[in-house]
Amino acid sequence: MKRVLFIINQKSGTDRRKQLGRVIARELDGTRFSSEIVFTGYRGHAVTLAREGVQAGVDIIAAVGGDGSVNEVAQGMEGSDALLAVIPKGSGNGLARTLGIPRDTGRAIRLINRQHTRWIDAGTANGHLFLSNAGVGFDALIARLFARNTGRGLLNYTKLVLHSLGKYQHKHYHLEADGHLLHEKAFFVAVANGTQFGYDFKIAPGALPDDGWLDLCVMHPLRMTNLPHVGLQALTGRLRNNAYIQQLRCRRVRITRDEPLEWMQVDGDALPVENGYVEIGLRPRALRVIVPSPRPPKGGITVKGEG
Numbered sequence: 324m325k326r327v328l329f330i331i332n333q334k335s336g337t338d339r340r341k342q343l344g345r346v347i348a349r350e351l352d353g354t355r356f357s358s359e360i361v362f363t364g365y366r367g368h369a370v371t372l373a374r375e376g377v378q379a380g381v382d383i384i385a386a387v388g389g390d391g392s393v394n395e396v397a398q399g400m401e402g403s404d405a406l407l408a409v410i411p412k413g414s415g416n417g418l419a420r421t422l423g424i425p426r427d428t429g430r431a432i433r434l435i436n437r438q439h440t441r442w443i444d445a446g447t448a449n450g451h452l453f454l455s456n457a458g459v460g461f462d463a464l465i466a467r468l469f470a471r472n473t474g475r476g477l478l479n480y481t482k483l484v485l486h487s488l489g490k491y492q493h494k495h496y497h498l499e500a501d502g503h504l505l506h507e508k509a510f511f512v513a514v515a516n517g518t519q520f521g522y523d524f525k526i527a528p529g530a531l532p533d534d535g536w537l538d539l540c541v542m543h544p545l546r547m548t549n550l551p552h553v554g555l556q557a558l559t560g561r562l563r564n565n566a567y568i569q570q571l572r573c574r575r576v577r578i579t580r581d582e583p584l585e586w587m588q589v590d591g592d593a594l595p596v597e598n599g600y601v602e603i604g605l606r607p608r609a610l611r612v613i614v615p616s617p618r619p620p621k622g623g624i625t626v627k628g629e630g
């Protein structure tokens with residue numbers, strides 16, 4: 324019997340109750356898996372809960388929430404043999420979307436029964452682990468404002484973006500990526516392991532979380548009038564080295580400004596930059612994640628009710 328620990332962040336996303344007991348009992352194969360459920364009580368708590376789960380010998384830890392929750396659970400699991408499951412219950416759910424994990428809770432839980440896994444890389448930003456992306460500029464500002472906001476979900480996120488965009492001052496950055504030097508005025512500078520910020524807004528549509536590379540993304544200064552076009556390109560996966568964005572595949576990036584950097588976002592959560600610059604690195608094959616099985620070839624056999 325394998326043990327599954329569900330760590331639930333009730334503050335993430337718009338479904339605040341997240342009463343998963345019944346759906347777990349219905350969808351998880353009780354002949355092969357036992358389940359335990361714990362709730363986070365404060366920011367950072369999921370790191371401790373995941374660590375305790377690993378020490379107690381659980382086989383699978385399911386992070387129930389958004390990218391911030393998955394990030395905390397991953398921190399607590401690093402270096403262990405436990406598998407990470409993602410039950411997307413956040414706002415943007417960037418990693419779940421990158422990995423093709425269904426947003427339907429029942430379907431996401433059913434993936435655990437199959438245990439099809441994939442090793443994924445992780446990035447580090449000044450030593451902080453990230454699975455989707457980390458960055459500075461407008462994305463870090465929005466992460467700070469979103470953390471203070473009690474409302475979540477796409478509507479609240481869009482309101483913050485529109486409210487902040489008009490008065491945002493673009494900054495100059497000095498970037499060193501695997502020895503290449505760039506000096507750019509930018510809207511944001513992000514380094515991506517996954518494809519997107521969440522909500523299918525793909526800043527690095529070609530990124531693969533298991534290819535041993537990171538994608539440096541420099542978004543050029545934007546005006547309000549550019550937003551619809553950029554938004555459409557991002558949502559349709561066409562934001563690739565064009566007038567709006569520059570992307571560069573790399574493994575190590577140093578981000579500095581003439582003045583010290585103060586804030587960065589790491590998987591959508593704002594963190595202070597204590598040393599004034601951001602040093603990004605890569606940890607290949609950091610974590611094994613439960614993902615959907617590859618689709619069978621056309622004409623192949625499909626098992627009804629699974630997936």
Ligand SMILES: Nc1ncnc2c1ncn2[C@@H]1O[C@H](COP(=O)(O)OP(=O)(O)OP(=O)(O)O)[C@@H](O)[C@H]1O
Nearest residue numbers: 335336363364365388389390391392413414415416
């Ligand atoms: N009990 C809690 N009280 C307050 N904050 C919490 C609690 N549990 C977790 N958190 C914090 O909530 C933050 C936001 O969670 P999360 O990122 O999972 O959801 P989201 O922001 O709605 O979704 P996404 O990141 O996918 O857009 C996390 O960074 C986590 O530190």
